[in-house]
Amino acid sequence: MPEHPVQMVDHLFRHEAGKMIAILTRIFGLSHLELVEDVVQESFLKALQTWKYGQLPDNPSAWLMQVARRKAIDRLRKTSREIVGPGELPEQASDTNEFYHTDEIADSQLRMIFISIHPDLKEEDQLALVLKIVSGFSVQEIAKALLTTEPTIQKRLYRAKEFIRKEKIRFEIPAGIELRQRLDVVHTFLYLLFNEGYNSGKVDELIRRDLCGEAMRLCKALTEHRICSSPTGYALLSLMCFHAARFDSRLDEKNDIVLLQHQDRQQWSQDLINIGYHYLNRSADGNEISFYHIESAIAAEHCLAKRFSETNWQRLLQLYDLLLELKPSPTVRLNRAVVLAEMGEVQKAIDSVLSIEKLSSLLKDHYMYSAVLGDLYKRLSDQVRAQAYLEQAFGLTTSQAEKNLIQEKIRTIDPQKN
Amino acid sequence: MLIFFGASDAANLSPEEMQNHMGKWFAWIDKLKSTNNYVAGEALTPGGKTVKGKKAVVTDGPFAETKEVVGGFFIVKAKSLEEATQIAKDCPDLPLNGIVEVREVMKF
Numbered sequence: 001m002p003e004h005p006v007q008m009v010d011h012l013f014r015h016e017a018g019k020m021i022a023i024l025t026r027i028f029g030l031s032h033l034e035l036v037e038d039v040v041q042e043s044f045l046k047a048l049q050t051w052k053y054g055q056l057p058d059n060p061s062a063w064l065m066q067v068a069r070r071k072a073i074d075r076l077r078k079t080s081r082e083i084v085g086p087g088e089l090p091e092q093a094s095d096t097n098e099f100y101h102t103d104e105i106a107d108s109q110l111r112m113i114f115i116s117i118h119p120d121l122k123e124e125d126q127l128a129l130v131l132k133i134v135s136g137f138s139v140q141e142i143a144k145a146l147l148t149t150e151p152t153i154q155k156r157l158y159r160a161k162e163f164i165r166k167e168k169i170r171f172e173i174p175a176g177i178e179l180r181q182r183l184d185v186v187h188t189f190l191y192l193l194f195n196e197g198y199n200s201g202k203v204d205e206l207i208r209r210d211l212c213g214e215a216m217r218l219c220k221a222l223t224e225h226r227i228c229s230s231p232t233g234y235a236l237l238s239l240m241c242f243h244a245a246r247f248d249s250r251l252d253e254k255n256d257i258v259l260l261q262h263q264d265r266q267q268w269s270q271d272l273i274n275i276g277y278h279y280l281n282r283s284a285d286g287n288e289i290s291f292y293h294i295e296s297a298i299a300a301e302h303c304l305a306k307r308f309s310e311t312n313w314q315r316l317l318q319l320y321d322l323l324l325e326l327k328p329s330p331t332v333r334l335n336r337a338v339v340l341a342e343m344g345e346v347q348k349a350i351d352s353v354l355s356i357e358k359l360s361s362l363l364k365d366h367y368m369y370s371a372v373l374g375d376l377y378k379r380l381s382d383q384v385r386a387q388a389y390l391e392q393a394f395g396l397t398t399s400q401a402e403k404n405l406i407q408e409k410i411r412t413i414d415p416q417k418n
Numbered sequence: 419m420l421i422f423f424g425a426s427d428a429a430n431l432s433p434e435e436m437q438n439h440m441g442k443w444f445a446w447i448d449k450l451k452s453t454n455n456y457v458a459g460e461a462l463t464p465g466g467k468t469v470k471g472k473k474a475v476v477t478d479g480p481f482a483e484t485k486e487v488v489g490g491f492f493i494v495k496a497k498s499l500e501e502a503t504q505i506a507k508d509c510p511d512l513p514l515n516g517i518v519e520v521r522e523v524m525k526f
Contacts, residue, residue: 053461138431
């Protein structure tokens with residue numbers, strides 16, 4: 001037994017938990033998912049109880065896996081004796097070595113992802129299930145990350161597991177045309193998971209990082225898999241890298257939001273930007289172009305500019321026009337309007353926001369629309385409208401960081417012209 | 419000697435929290451090493467046997483109550499029982515319902 005290293009790899013336990021659940025489920029079957037989750041939890045407890053005195057086994061991962069496997073076999077023997085008397089366990093239970101190869105681990109985990117992100121499951125149930133059985137979060141951690149209560153998460157997990165049980169979902173990666181459709185769902189999910197961490201200003205910083213990190217880790221696993229790898233997956237991964245590169249500069253020490261134009265670009269992670277470019281290049285394979293490609297190109301364009309004033313708005317506008325064709329959503333229109341404003345076309349920007357379909361109901365529900373309109377009117381020094389829209393935005397957002405930002409905007413409205 | 423048992427609340431921790439908790443133990447050990455208090459530490463395998471009485475009756479496990487089972491021990495160097503007790507107060511398991519027994523090894 002070696003002396004303990006000063007530090008273990010960050011999130012080692014959490015990641016191991018996901019791996020172990022995937023491998024053991026593959027060995028013992030999806031019908032034993034609950035049992036697998038239990039023995040994995042018990043193995044970590046055993047590890048904690050024996051390792052904490054300062055000594056680690058030579059190979060902690062293998063140690064954990066072995067303990068969990070033994071516990072699972074013991075439990076199954078016990079229950080099978082109770083139900084059907086003495087009998088043999090499934091053949092494969094005795095030997096798990098073939099499942100230990102890195103490829104096989106990744107394969108098992110991807111199967112878990114496809115099961116959890118089943119298109120017939122509600123998005124919120126998918127989210128809870130992935131975080132639980134793929135990412136190794138506890139119910140409490142999921143509740144905290146998704147800003148809800150533990151009973152709610154329990155309910156979602158129960159619903160999702162019941163679905164898997166009743167529909168007899170198979171432990172496999174779909175093939176052929178189904179794979180393509182399912183991949184779309186998985187990509188959408190990972191994008192959502194990343195945004196959950198990136199945009200929600202309400203959750204504490206650590207958990208947000210964890211969510212973004214998980215989305216990137218799973219997306220990377222997807223692109224590395226022989227069957228699941230796709231140009232779209234690479235585009236999505238590069239998009240995440242570009243956003244993640246700016247993570248540190250988005251909040252100041254008081255937890256207030258720092259706008260893109262005021263961010264200290266020295267703080268941006270050049271490493272992540274470079275990795276982002278690498279994946280963006282990989283995504284150029286084939287003739288498929290997804291909205292992730294365009295969004296990533298937009299993010300790359302921002303990373304390319306040394307200073308805010310050097311941003312190539314003309315190019316961004318072209319990209320937003322392209323994006324609008326692929327994804328004609330109100331959010332894209334709103335962002336495009338901001339680009340127009342940066343190009344000096346403020347009135348045109350306002351007109352394009354005002355022409356967004358169903359704007360009045362969007363304004364009622366999402367603070368971003370009134371925040372942008374307020375900002376645009378502020379640029380025109382239209383004090384009355386600017387104030388009205390910004391105050392509306394202030395009332396709509398629940399995030400303190402966003403409230404502070406809007407308040408600052410209201411405070412600095414130029415009262416000269418009206 | 420610091421003898422550790424209890425800490426039943428650890429079962430409710432998530433894998434991430436368990437790793438963090440272990441990190442606290444490692445930091446504690448590092449600190450005790452840096453102050454030259456730490457001599458050795460071992461974990462005990464759960465279970466074991468008890469041999470009792472004239473007939474040497476063997477039973478499983480030291481105790482029926484899990485929470486009373488000793489999980490491991492430290493040997494620390496301290497000037498007095500009081501100093502050792504002070505050291506024990508930093509045990510990361512205390513918030514998890516842990517118990518530390520502080521005993522002095524008799525020197526002749």
